[in-house]
Amino acid sequence: MPDRSDVCVLVPTYNESGAIEQVVTGFRDAGYETVLVIDGGSTDGTQSIAESAGARVIEQSGSGKGQAVREAIDHIEAPYILMVDGDATYRPEDADAMVEPLFEGRADHVVGDRFADMERGAMTRLNRAGNWLINHAFRAIHGRDLGDILSGYRAFTRASIERLSLSADGFGIETEMAVECIKHDLRTAVVPIRYECRPTEAETNLRPIRDGAVIGLTLYQMARTSNPLFYFGSLGLMTSTAGAGVGLYVAVEWITRSITHEIMAVLAAMGIIFGVQLLMFAVLSDVIVTLHRERMRRFEDLAARLDRLTGADARASTVEPPAFDGGQSDGDRSDDGSESTDDSAE
Template sequence: MNETKPAIAVLLPAYNEEMTIAQTIEAFHEAVPEAQIYVIDNNSKDATGEIAADLLGKIGCLGRVIHESRQGKGNALRKAFQSIDADVYLLADADCTYPAEMARELIAPIISNKADMVVGDRRSCGDYSRENKRPFHGFGNTLVQSLVNKLFHSKVVDIMSGYRAFSRLFIKNYPVLVEGFEIETDMTLHALHKRFKILEIPITYRNRPKGSVSKLNTFADGMKVIFTIIQILRYYRPMMFFGGLSIVFCISGLLCSIPVINDWINYKYIYHVPLAILSTGLEIVAVMMFSIGLIIDTLVQYELREYERSLLRSGLNR
């Protein structure tokens, strides 16, 4: 790798994007001519792969088309992160929605080491709410955003943006464990949890051109958002998750025990035997939940420690 001139890789995951792929490649090639452009095609049923390969050859661009058979944006990026070596990675959609002309602005903080992840924030300019015709997506975004910011004491505006630049340090130490669209949320969480430097730059956002359709499914991906929220709590704040459940069980157990205790105080005998058994069971579950939270919290701390060690071992400077 060259110290003076950093290698830049533009990553364009694409699934059935024959309408927009050529325009997207051209736009990024014009914005950053020295960059290598990689299109990660995922079993597209249209001519996405061929169009991309032809065009990359024609314009003399250094990148190539990568094929990944496991479906999903997460799987596609996993392959890209494993097989591409660069100093700066720029991720965008292959659907002409993100402004390629702002590529340099996103890349600059990575090159000058001011950030490990730069996020193109679609929300601050107001374009996203205006251009995006799917209100549920905005709602899901806001829900996850406020939860994440509360948990990590952060101020991230656009958690799910698909326009991002990354340092080599971030990419080569990011374990891709998700398969689909959860990858953006996951990357943000990973960066916050592992204390990578995040910078957000407001960008303009256009809707997909007519005839081109989003691969996102409002219901299925909406369910995933809810699942993601549960996972965030479970993995990143286990004590809060299991502790919260423990409190719920503990209070339910106490409520169930009121008639039982009443019996004992008044008659020195227990008439509400089923309630007594139920409250005992609930209190046992409460203690179990608390213990599970404590164990997983310790594991997360241990994992964080190991992660920091591996960063030091990888010999890359922040």
């Protein structure tokens, strides 16, 4: 059974000097000795404070939380990773509950649900509204409820994170991870956690309007490959609806006032035709993606079976052969183990 020594606590940071010591010492006191802080070039002493608290510190080559997570994976050897923000809003006391589904083999990826127990004032109304909108959009697009896809408290196996194709640089990394889990059919669990207020001395790096727009755009763009029926279907529906609206206006003008709008009529027809084509393309793309996922699932099942067979052959090859008895059969030995001779037989 795995234990806390098999877990690496990953903490992406940027100017978190007001809270990073509390984060590192909290997890180390909770029994998670391996803490990796990957820093985006802080100028407030975050790196030295983290090192003094007992963390291993690496400065990332680029910038942004997404880039930090991708780069950190190459520096982690532990089979399990617990990712947490460096602002002390997540409790070390919830760490055991986060990694438990991984240890028990029930999940490959775990999301901590902040809305299950949120401290008063931990999130502004604007942030709450943005989180609600993005979570509902995710459920509508992918048909899955992961509770809180923007949560920064996550646990996952190293093997599962290596399967994901991550490219986001900033705060869109959590959204990208959620979408990739759905795309690769990873077993994902949601664990209720306590979300607390940020310490007063810790400054936030989140810009709600800009970062919210980036996250929403990331979610929509990723639907192109994860749910093409929604992505191209929504574009086709909007285009055909706009074309139909213009066409209706042209028809009303021609009927009521005998005014013809030739150019607008042509544009309306083009919009309707293009929209219908997009809808057809959406259906075909969805069929292709479904078949691709089914084929990949079969390949993964086959690979797992081959791994099991290879492991069984390896174990069989390690069985020790019977000891060499000098070419004598059991009949050539007496009951007490001494060798019989022809003379004794006579």
